[in-house]
Amino acid sequence: MSGGRRTSLVSLANQKVEDVPGRSDAILLSLPLEKLHCTRFNPRRNFGTDDELKEFGEKLKKEQLQPAVVVSRAGYLKLWPDEADRVGQAAYVIANGERRYRASQLAGRTVLEVIHREDVAKSRAHFLDAVQSENNDRQDLDPIERAIAIETMVTELEGADRVAAYYGKTKGWVSQQRKLLKLAPELQELVSAGEMPVRVARDIAGLPADVQAAAWDEHLERRRLEKEAGARLREQAANQPAPATTPAPAPASPDPEQPPRFTAVNQTPARESPEPAEEPTRGVRFTAVNPQPEPRPTQNPVPDDAVPTEGKEPRADVIPEPREALGEPAELTSLKRFPYDNGTEAGMLLLHKMPPEDRATVYEMLGKDPETQAACCR
Template identity: 65%
Template sequence: MGRRTSLASLAGAKVEDVPGLSDAVLLSLPLNKLHCTRFNPRRNFGTEDELREFGEKLRKEQLQPAVVVSRSAYLKLWPDEAERVGAATYVIANGERRYRASKLIGLATIEVVHREDLAKSRADFLDAVQSENNDRKDLDPIERAIAIETMVTELGGAEQVAAYYGKTGGWVSQQRKLLKLTPQLQDLVSSTEMPVRVARDIAGLPHQAQAAAWQDELDRRRLAKKAAAQLRAKAAPAPAPRRARASSQQGSDAPSFTAVSPGSAATAAPESPAAAPGSVFTAVNTDGEPEASSPSADGSSPVPSPRHDQPGHEPNSQPRQLPYDDAFYVVNHLHAKMDTAVFASSARLLLGILRDEHPDEYRALMQEMTQPDRSA
């Protein structure tokens, strides 16, 4: 029958209070003595290659045993399962993937923990089937929905499931709603290609309308990304124009002069003769504050220096250019530069992105915006 070792002796303390009935007992059992319950919601156990690799790891060392109940305890809960269970003496509650991997590579035995207390009721057993997968986040949203649906069927209604978990009937309905999707869309949810929030909205539609609704969602997302890219492109800084060192009319031999002002500790530059007509004169202020420029030789207006009262300007700093990390300055800048209708469209785009990517923050923002102003 296999080697029996009490886990209580391994841990140095009893696991349960009733010896011989609810002690967690470690067994090494032949695979033909085990049967997998049909209530396991997990659909994806991995490819054959992945299972084979997992099996080889188990051959070296099985760190976590499977969890089983006896055949008799299982059939007390579900008498109609006798033919399905066959001659197996134990039914696996947790660990079907370990069983499959061991069987695939031809292992003779597998380590299990016998927990007879898990078969006290259908609810306890079904909860045990789900708990390991849920705690390790192995189940995808569709598998979790299948698990809840199974409990509703086996326990006799959604109210019983809600009461068992201390949840509301609405919570149970939300979990089951994903099963109203077509099989193709369920696969998209399992692969995380379709967000659960979107899936629940589409699940409320008739089957024949669901594919079109998902395509509309994809089109909306594609347009949103395109609009966001265009918005980023418009916000990107234009390259600064380069001043020619000398105009083509002045000729390449025109002399140039550079005056450097190093700030308060300026050093007087040697006197230079007056700049000849056609020469180029450049003023550089090394303390970061551009010098007021003089009228150019051709009479055109000089480029004004940034004012201290301009948004984002700080003494001893270069004028700001987009993009940068001051989000409020960016918004104010865009509001000042953009047409009102375009700005409103961009705001709607940003709200849509916030709603899709950060739903909790979006709901909090909407709640804050809809609350009456009590400051008056």
């Protein structure tokens, strides 16, 4: 078993326990409390109330499942000779199990089961690590107690570098653990009680001691305002009426008179019958992907062969009848077809349709004087 690790007492009962090589094997001991002394290097400060400890001591009277770990007085004083007066006449110093020792005292229990592990005292680092190991493994130490433990290691090993090397950590990690001890004592108590978050505590610990309390008050005020603002927003959201939802209209039955609507994904409406349907009387709506409908024929379509081409006579019977126009001569409006067979009438009709400036140009080309032009235009 490594120094300071938790061990089941049942598994060790009446069994030899490995000791430091070269020494006689140690066994599980039941020692009177007056032969035991607690080390001052235990970082734990919160052991519980007296009532809690007494209740724990009553449980230990029935059965102690976890033994304490001790070293001899001589081995301990070899590491710290100045501790002789503090240890007094106690034969053993407790490395792990101070809470069990205190609980036994309050419950009137006179003995404590321990394991003597002298190898724990082979160096200061080993002993201090054993003191911390049980608490750290069980996460019983609060942040301030852990900071005290690291600070004690730095002091006793004479340097943060040695502590960092022992734990395989960086020097920055050691400094980070110790930083909480720069807090004012009253703020350290808040951290131990869990009322001040460690992250906030480390930030405040970097401030001068005379402004730390004010910084904590400012943090609390800011948090209070944030909570109030959040509560108001939640209240407003709760009191705000939910937006009215309009149910989606039921699909309308198809209207036989309504022309189909083509979309980009439905270009041609499905036909139930192979027979072509009649063209709708109403206009069909087309989208960007639908072809435009063919233009409807005019009332008086002009076939291609009605236009005179070279070597071909036009079809006079299909020329549209002239519409009556305001101010046109009666002889012109009574014509039924264009007089292709009478050049004079055709020319007069064309001249009459021309604008005055174009008509003057034609007369100029024909050599007519203005009086003749006026007579022709009457």
